[in-house]
Amino acid sequence: MSADIRVRSLVKHYQVADREGGLRASLRSVVRRRHRSVRAVDDITFDVQPGEIVGFLGPNGAGKTTALKLLSGLLHPTSGEATVLGFTPWERRREFLSQITLIMGQRQQLYWDLPALDTFLVNKAVFGLEDAAYREAVDLLVGLLELDEILTKPVRQLSLGERMKAELAAGLLHRPRVLFLDEPTIGLDVTMQQRIRDFVTRYNATTGATILLTSHYMADVKALAERVVVIDHGKLLYDGLLTGLIDRYAPHKTITLHLERPVDRADVAAYGEVVSADEVQVSVRTDKAQAAAVTARMLAELPVADLSVEDPPLEYVIDQVFHRRES
Amino acid sequence: MIRSRTLAGFSSLLRAELADLFQYRIEMFLYGLWQVVNPIIYLVIWSTVVGGGDIAGYTRDDFILYYLVFMAVSHLTLAIEVYTMAPSIQSGRLSPHLLRPLHPFWRAGALNIAYKAVNLMFLIPIWVGLALILRPAVDPDWLGIALFVPSMVMAALISFLIGSCFAMFAFWTTRSMSFWDIWMSLTLLLGGQVAPVAVLPGFLQQAAVVLPMRYTVGFPIEVALGRVQGAELVGGLAIQAGWTVAAAAAFVLLWRSGVKRYGAVGA
Amino acid sequence: MIGRLARIAGAYFRSALQEEFAYRGDLFGNVIRSVLNLGTAIGGVVVIFTHTETLGGWTLGQTLSLLGIFVFVNGFVAMFMSPSLNRVVEEVREGTFDYVLMKPVPALFLASARRFAVWHVSDIVLGAIVLGVALAGLDVRASGWGVLLFVALLACGVAIVYAIWLALTTLVFWFVRVANVTMIFNLFFQTGRYPIEVYPFWLRQLLTFVFPVAFVTTVPAQAVTGRDPSWLVWVAPVIAVVTLLAATRFWHFGLSRYTSASS
Numbered sequence: 001m002s003a004d005i006r007v008r009s010l011v012k013h014y015q016v017a018d019r020e021g022g023l024r025a026s027l028r029s030v031v032r033r034r035h036r037s038v039r040a041v042d043d044i045t046f047d048v049q050p051g052e053i054v055g056f057l058g059p060n061g062a063g064k065t066t067a068l069k070l071l072s073g074l075l076h077p078t079s080g081e082a083t084v085l086g087f088t089p090w091e092r093r094r095e096f097l098s099q100i101t102l103i104m105g106q107r108q109q110l111y112w113d114l115p116a117l118d119t120f121l122v123n124k125a126v127f128g129l130e131d132a133a134y135r136e137a138v139d140l141l142v143g144l145l146e147l148d149e150i151l152t153k154p155v156r157q158l159s160l161g162e163r164m165k166a167e168l169a170a171g172l173l174h175r176p177r178v179l180f181l182d183e184p185t186i187g188l189d190v191t192m193q194q195r196i197r198d199f200v201t202r203y204n205a206t207t208g209a210t211i212l213l214t215s216h217y218m219a220d221v222k223a224l225a226e227r228v229v230v231i232d233h234g235k236l237l238y239d240g241l242l243t244g245l246i247d248r249y250a251p252h253k254t255i256t257l258h259l260e261r262p263v264d265r266a267d268v269a270a271y272g273e274v275v276s277a278d279e280v281q282v283s284v285r286t287d288k289a290q291a292a293a294v295t296a297r298m299l300a301e302l303p304v305a306d307l308s309v310e311d312p313p314l315e316y317v318i319d320q321v322f323h324r325r326e327s
Numbered sequence: 328m329i330r331s332r333t334l335a336g337f338s339s340l341l342r343a344e345l346a347d348l349f350q351y352r353i354e355m356f357l358y359g360l361w362q363v364v365n366p367i368i369y370l371v372i373w374s375t376v377v378g379g380g381d382i383a384g385y386t387r388d389d390f391i392l393y394y395l396v397f398m399a400v401s402h403l404t405l406a407i408e409v410y411t412m413a414p415s416i417q418s419g420r421l422s423p424h425l426l427r428p429l430h431p432f433w434r435a436g437a438l439n440i441a442y443k444a445v446n447l448m449f450l451i452p453i454w455v456g457l458a459l460i461l462r463p464a465v466d467p468d469w470l471g472i473a474l475f476v477p478s479m480v481m482a483a484l485i486s487f488l489i490g491s492c493f494a495m496f497a498f499w500t501t502r503s504m505s506f507w508d509i510w511m512s513l514t515l516l517l518g519g520q521v522a523p524v525a526v527l528p529g530f531l532q533q534a535a536v537v538l539p540m541r542y543t544v545g546f547p548i549e550v551a552l553g554r555v556q557g558a559e560l561v562g563g564l565a566i567q568a569g570w571t572v573a574a575a576a577a578f579v580l581l582w583r584s585g586v587k588r589y590g591a592v593g594a
Numbered sequence: 595m596i597g598r599l600a601r602i603a604g605a606y607f608r609s610a611l612q613e614e615f616a617y618r619g620d621l622f623g624n625v626i627r628s629v630l631n632l633g634t635a636i637g638g639v640v641v642i643f644t645h646t647e648t649l650g651g652w653t654l655g656q657t658l659s660l661l662g663i664f665v666f667v668n669g670f671v672a673m674f675m676s677p678s679l680n681r682v683v684e685e686v687r688e689g690t691f692d693y694v695l696m697k698p699v700p701a702l703f704l705a706s707a708r709r710f711a712v713w714h715v716s717d718i719v720l721g722a723i724v725l726g727v728a729l730a731g732l733d734v735r736a737s738g739w740g741v742l743l744f745v746a747l748l749a750c751g752v753a754i755v756y757a758i759w760l761a762l763t764t765l766v767f768w769f770v771r772v773a774n775v776t777m778i779f780n781l782f783f784q785t786g787r788y789p790i791e792v793y794p795f796w797l798r799q800l801l802t803f804v805f806p807v808a809f810v811t812t813v814p815a816q817a818v819t820g821r822d823p824s825w826l827v828w829v830a831p832v833i834a835v836v837t838l839l840a841a842t843r844f845w846h847f848g849l850s851r852y853t854s855a856s857s
Contacts, residue, residue: 094699102693
C-alpha cells in the first residue's frame, strides 16, 4: 500500500523582519528593517499510511504549522519533495484540494452573523457537492458531532466549543481523505476537548481518513495518535510509536505504593528514586527494564496494601525530549 | 479634577499608541494624502469658478488660502472613534478596558492624538509643498490668528466627543458607521468643505451657523483668516462653546446608559 | 467552469442577502444614508453653479449627469467589488486567507466574488435616477448606437476600477498592513465627481493615464450627454484590457509570493 503522505527532505526557510519594542525602535524601523533567515522546516522525511492518525509534536515555533502548510499546499518549500494522495501539494490542483482539508483551531471560516448551515451551503457550492452527497455528509457530521441545535443558530451566539464543532463540520463536508488539524482543541475546556477527540477517533474509524494533527495538549495526542512525529527547531527528532517515544526518552516507570503502616524512607529509597512520599503513600521511579523485578521485591519485602505501576506523564516525556536536545 | 495617575496612564497610552501607529506608516502616508485630496478638488474648482473676481468676498487667493488651512484643520479635528472604538464595543473587546481604573475613552483620546501626531509627519511635507506651489498672498489678521487656537481646540473637542457619541451608538446598533456617514456627508456640505460657509446660498448658510458641523472644521479657519469679525466672531465663539458643552453632555449621557446596556447584554 | 463559478457566486450572494436580513432595519437606514449622501453631493454641485454658468465647459445638467454616473459606479463598486477585495486584506492579516486558498476554486475568483454589500443597491438605483432626470432635463436624443456606446464605455470604466482595486489589494501580499484599500482607491476616485476638464493639465494627465478615473465617469458622461466625445472614447477599451491584464498578472505574482513560490 502506498503512503497517503510522503515527505522527503523537506526544507522551508523564512525571511523575517526583526523589530524591537518601543518608540525609538519603531522610528528606526521606518528607515531600515533587519531581516534574518529562519529554518522553519529543516530536512524532514516521513510517511503517513492511509487511515493512520499521526500526532505532530513540538514546542511553539518548532515548525509544526509550517509543515502543515507545506503539506496542504499553502506554501512552497525551499527544497525537498512531498506528495499527498499522489499530488504535489503546492501545485494546488483542484483534485488535490477537493480531497484534503486544513482546519485551524485558532482561525475560523464560518460566517459570523449567519447560522453555520449557511456556510455549509456555500461550501457545498464551492466544492460542487451533489445534493445527496451533501446531505449524507451533513447527516454523518451531525450525528458524530451532535450538531442538531448548533447549526441553526448564528455563529456569534455559539460557545467556543460549539463553534469549533461547526468549524470541523464545515471543513469536512466534502469528505476529505486527508485531514490536517492544527490545534483543533485549543482554548476549549476539558470536556469539549474530550468530545472533539472522540469525534476525531470516530471520524477516522468511520471514514478511514488519514489524519495529521498538531496539539499542545498531550491528552489529545495520547488519546488519538499511536504514532508521533516530534520536531523542534525545524528538525525531526523522533518518528515512531508513542510508546517508543516513552521508552527512548523516559525509560522508567513510576511505582506507587499504599502501605499498611509507615516505613522508614531509607528502606524505600533502596528500590529507586523516591519521587514523593508521605506517611503511607510512596512513589518510586525505576528503570523500565527492572520495573517488574522491583515490584516483586517490594511486594515481598514491604507491607504493601496496594500498588500501581504507571508510565511517566507525556508532558514529562516531551520535556525530556527537548531538554535532552538542548544539553 | 484629573488626577495625576490618570495623566500618567494617559501618557503611557499615548506612547504605546504612537509606537503602534508607526508600524502603519504606509497607511499613514495614504491617510495624509486623503486629507489633502478633497480640499484640492474644491480648491481647483473654486479657483476656476472665481476667475479674476470674488465670490462673497473670497478672491482666488482667498480660496487657495482657505483650503490650505482647511487641510490642516480638518486633519487636526478629525474624529476616528467610529473606526477605533465602535468595533471594540461591538466585538466585546471593550470588556477588559472596563476593568482598568481608567476610562476607556482616555485610550481613544490617546489614539486620536497619536494618530494625528504621526499623520502630521506625512502631512506637513505635502502641505508645505502645496503651499510653495500655490503661494497664496497672505494678509495676516493677528486677532484671528490668536483666537484660532482656542477655536481650534474646541473644534477638535467637539469632533472627538461627537465622534465618540457615534461610536457609542454601537452599544445599541450594529452599524453605527451608517449614522457616522450621514453625519460626515452633512459636514461636507455645512462644515465648510464643499465651500466656505459664506459662499453657501442663504438658507444653507443660516443652517450652517446654527448647526454644529461648521464648528468642527470651518469656523476655526474663518477665525484664522479674519473672515468673521466683531459680533459675528464673538457670537460664533459662543455658539462653539455651547456645542462643546452640549457634546460633552451627550457623551456622558451616552456613556452611562451605554455601559449599563453593555453590562446587561453581556456583549 | 463558468456555470460552476456562477453557482458559487450565487451561493455567496445568497449568504450576503441573508447576512443583510440578519440586521433587519438596516436597509432603511442605508437608504436614508444614500439619499443624504446624494443630497449633499447634488447640493455641492448646485452651490458651485450658483456662482457660475459652466464648470470646465460643462453645464449644470451635464455635471449632474456625470454625478449620477459617479454615484452609480460608486454604488456598484461598493456592492460588488470592495467587500470581497477588502475581505482579502482582512483575511491575509488574520491568517484566514489560507482557507480561501484551500478551496478547489481559483483564488482570484473567490477574492473577487465572495462578499456583497447588498444595501448599496440604493446607491446604484439613485445614481441611475439622477442620471435619468438630468438627461431628461438636457433634452439629448439618445440613438441606439449612443446608448450602446455609453453602456460599453461604462463597462470599460467598471473594468478599469476593478483592475485598479485588484492591484491595490494585491499589495497586501507585501505590506500586510495595507488596511484600507477602499481609502486608497477613493483617494483618486473622488476626483471623478467632477468632469476631468476642471482640473489643471498635470492632474488631468495623471487622472487619464496613471490612475485612469477619466474613463470611469467623464468619458461615459461625454458620450451620453451629447458633448463632443474626445478621442479618449476610443482609448477606453484598450486601457480597460491593458489594466485588467496587468492587474491579474500582478495578482498572480503577489499570490506566488504569498505562497513563497517566487522566492
